[in-house]
Amino acid sequence: MKLNSIGLSEKDSKTISDDLNELLANFQRYYQNLRGIHWNIKGKRFFELHPKFEELYDDANMKVDEIAERILTLGGVPLHTFEDYIENAKVPVGRNISKDEDAIRLIVDSLKDLLVIERRILNASDESGDEGTNAMMSDFITEQEKTVWMMKAWLAEEI
Template structure:
């Protein structure tokens, strides 16, 4: 068995970096959706939602950077082209979303996809004894679960 310079199994680290690239691609699409709804939202809730969407895209942008840096730390190469993001993402595309409820539902649906990928990564990083990736996924999951709860409350829907 071969170990990398951070003391992890090299083969498992590269497999995790592949999984993190899937997350990166999906986060990039989520980020772009948030930019679009931030720019295009209309209606009586514009002022509140415009600010909230900016908060969410700033957070997503920071997470994109964290994911890419973790991929590099594990010895992988982060995806960095739109072509790669499109080919490797499942988060829905939100095109020309202007209505508040449609925007919030897009966020919930996107976060649900991200949470499923993150849970897969949480399990894989635990098995690989990769506390760095594990901790990052745990933090992402708890934050995003709370955001889903808040968005569902805004929609007056149960989780």
């Protein structure tokens, strides 16, 4: 087995890098959705939700950078064009969402999709001994599960 300069299998690193690129594309769409609902939210909960959506898109923006840097660390090249993101993202597109419940539901649905990808990457990175990616996915999952719980509580829905 050929190892890369950080001591991981080149083959495993390529596979994980590809999976991280899928996550990157989905995070970019999620980020754009958050920007859109931040800009377009209307109604009596505007003052509550507008800053919350900003907090979430700032966090998503940081995660996009972390994912891209991890891809580079593994020897890959991060996707970086809108065409790449459109082609590889599965997270739903939130177009012209201004109602509070629709916005929160979009966040929950998007995070569910991201969590599925992150768990797949978590398992692959665990199997290959890639602690750097594994720790990142574990942190993302923990934070996002809490966000889903809070959003579902806001919607008055069960997990």
